[in-house]
Amino acid sequence: MISRTRHPGGNGAVRRYRGNCDGYGVPFHTRRSAFGISSAFTLIELILVMTILAIAVSFTAPALANFFRGRSLDYETRRLLALTRQGQSRAVSEGLPIELWFDTSKSAYGLEAEPSYEAVDSKAISFAFDSQMQIEFQNPNSGAHFGSLGLASSSSAANSIASNHPNLPKIRFMPDGSISEGSPQAVHLIGRDGASLWLTLSRNRLNYEVRTQNN
Numbered sequence: 027m028i029s030r031t032r033h034p035g036g037n038g039a040v041r042r043y044r045g046n047c048d049g050y051g052v053p054f055h056t057r058r059s060a061f062g063i064s065s066a067f068t069l070i071e072l073i074l075v076m077t078i079l080a081i082a083v084s085f086t087a088p089a090l091a092n093f094f095r096g097r098s099l100d101y102e103t104r105r106l107l108a109l110t111r112q113g114q115s116r117a118v119s120e121g122l123p124i125e126l127w128f129d130t131s132k133s134a135y136g137l138e139a140e141p142s143y144e145a146v147d148s149k150a151i152s153f154a155f156d157s158q159m160q161i162e163f164q165n166p167n168s169g170a171h172f173g174s175l176g177l178a179s180s181s182s183a184a185n186s187i188a189s190n191h192p193n194l195p196k197i198r199f200m201p202d203g204s205i206s207e208g209s210p211q212a213v214h215l216i217g218r219d220g221a222s223l224w225l226t227l228s229r230n231r232l233n234y235e236v237r238t239q240n241n
Contacts, residue, residue: 099217117199142188
C-alpha cells in the first residue's frame with residue numbers, strides 16, 4: 027500500500043511512502059520517544075527488577091519484624107503508664123478507689139471503680155494485649171515475682187476488699203491520690219523476643235514510671 031503526503035518543507039511536493047511508514051517516511055517500528063529511549067520495558071528487565079526487590083525484602087524483613095515487636099512492647103508499656111495516670115486522677119476527682127486489674131489468662135487488663143462504691147462502673151474500660159507477651163508482678167513486701175496468675179498481694183486485708191476481679195493482680199488507687207500498699211512494686215512486661223520493660227513504683231510511692239530494668 028502506498029500513501030501520498032505533502033512534505034512540510036518540500037514546497038508542495040508530493041511524495042509517496044509505503045503504508046508501514048509515517049508521514050515523514052520513518053517506519054513505525056523504529057519510532058522512539060522524545061528522549062531517544064524506548065517507552066516500554068522488556069520482559070527480561072521486569073524479571074530483573076522483581077528479583078532485585080525480592081532480594082531486598084528478604085534482607086530487610088527480619089529487621090522490620092524486630093522493629094515492630096519492639097514497638098508493640100513499648101506501646102503496651104506506655105499505655106499501661108497512661109492508665110495509671112488516668113486511674114490516679116479519677117480516684118482523686120471522684121473520691122473513690124480505682125483498680126487497674128490484670129487478667130493475663132485472657133490477655134486483658136482494664137480500669138474500673140471498686141463495686142463497694144458503685145455497683146456498675148459506667149466508665150470502666152478494658153484492653154487486650156498480645157497473647158505472646160508475658161506480664162509478671164513483683165510483690166511489694168517480699169520482692170518475689172509472680173507469674174501471670176500470681177496475686178499482687180496475699181494479705182487478708184487485700185483479699186477482703188470488694189472487687190469485680192478477685193484473685194487477680196491489681197494496682198489500687200486511693201481517693202487521696204496515694205497507691206495502696208497491696209499494689210505491685212513493679213510490673214514486668216516481656217515481649218515475644220525476650221526484650222522487656224518495667225513499670226516500677228517510684229521512690230516516693232506516688233506514681234509509676236517506665237524503666238529498662240528494675241533497680
